[in-house]
Amino acid sequence: MRRTSLNDADCPVARALDAVGDWWSLLIVRDAMFGLRRFGEFQKSLGMAKNILTTRLRDLVAAGILDTVPATDGGAYKEYVLTQKGRDLFPVLVALRQWGETHQFPTGACRIELLDREKAEPVRPLELRAADGRLLSDADTMIRLRN
Structure with missing residues (x-):
């Protein structure tokens, strides 16, 4: 189909x-x-x-x-x-990865880490922020159809 x-x-x-x-x-x-x-x-x-x-x-x-x-x-x-265009999918994959680490594994059970190559430290969780820097959740956003 x-x-x-x-x-x-x-x-x-x-x-x-x-x-x-x-x-x-x-x-x-x-x-x-x-x-x-x-x-x-x-x-x-x-x-x-x-x-x-x-x-x-x-x-x-x-x-x-x-x-x-x-x-x-x-x-x-x-x-x-x-x-x-393909490389621009990186944040999408990181968001999916971080969601999977949080919700698809028991706490601490995911054995694969995404590291900052320069410092060899784990990458911080992605955050969605407003233009003024406020942290946003789904409840803080809306969609609008542009004319």
């Missing part, structure tokens, strides 16, 4: 989900952020079927999230690299 495109939706969350796709796509982007570039590397890391990986990579390239480049070793294979 083909999914309905949300590319024309008024909601930016819906359009973003339309571009990113499913969980496999976000996991591919995650792996690309940590240096994976080749089809076989993604397949080994994610353990997904070749046909599904092929489709997801093609969709991410079509969405402008990944680009294909010649192999760095001069081989016949292409490699996948994040575009700026």
Whole structure:
């Protein structure tokens, strides 16, 4: 069954989900952020079927999230690299990661940490702040349709 495109939706969350796709796509982007570039590397890391990986990579390239480049070793294979649009997903992945650490593991059970490369210290939780610096929650925000 083909999914309905949300590319024309008024909601930016819906359009973003339309571009990113499913969980496999976000996991591919995650792996690309940590240096994976080749089809076989993604397949080994994610353990997904070749046909599904092929489709997801093609969709991410079509969405402008990944680009294909010649192999760095001069081989016949292409490699996948994040575009700026793809790298801009980093805070989204960090937010998902931090939510997962808080809600999907018993306290202290997550063994994988995201560290600041320069100081080798854990990254602080993301915060949403108002223009004046106030910390915001969902109750402190609203949406408005612009004309």
